[in-house]
Amino acid sequence: xxxxxxxxxxxxxxxxxxxxxxxxxxxxxxxxxxxxxxxxxxxxxxxxxxxxxxxxxxxxxxxxxxxxxxxxxxx
Numbered sequence: 001x002x003x004x005x006x007x008x009x010x011x012x013x014x015x016x017x018x019x020x021x022x023x024x025x026x027x028x029x030x031x032x033x034x035x036x037x038x039x040x041x042x043x044x045x046x047x048x049x050x051x052x053x054x055x056x057x058x059x060x061x062x063x064x065x066x067x068x069x070x071x072x073x074x075x
Contacts, residue, residue: 004029004053004065007044014059016066017043021053028071029053045070 002023005016017037021029033047045051050071057063 001032002029002053002065004031004051004067005056006031006067009042009044016058016064017041018064019047021051021067024050027052027054029065029067031067 001020003018004021005018008015008017019035020032021035022032024030028050029052030050031045031047035047037043037046045067050073051067052069052071053065054068055063056066
């Protein structure tokens with residue numbers, strides 16, 4: 001299990017929520033279905049979605065894996 005950061009929508013500034021995800025193929029992660037947004041949060045990507053992840057450096061200098069776009073469904 002990996003930790004991946006998902007952007008919160010409508011916050012006015014960059015705000016991220018750390019969630020658990022499983023790498024299903026290189027660079028593609030499925031956000032845990034157990035990860036649930038708080039009632040006042042709107043996530044860019046939802047639990048169960050497969051997304052591409054990239055390493056990013058945040059404004060505080062820390063780094064993390066960030067959800068950047070939806071993965072194309074297989075098949």
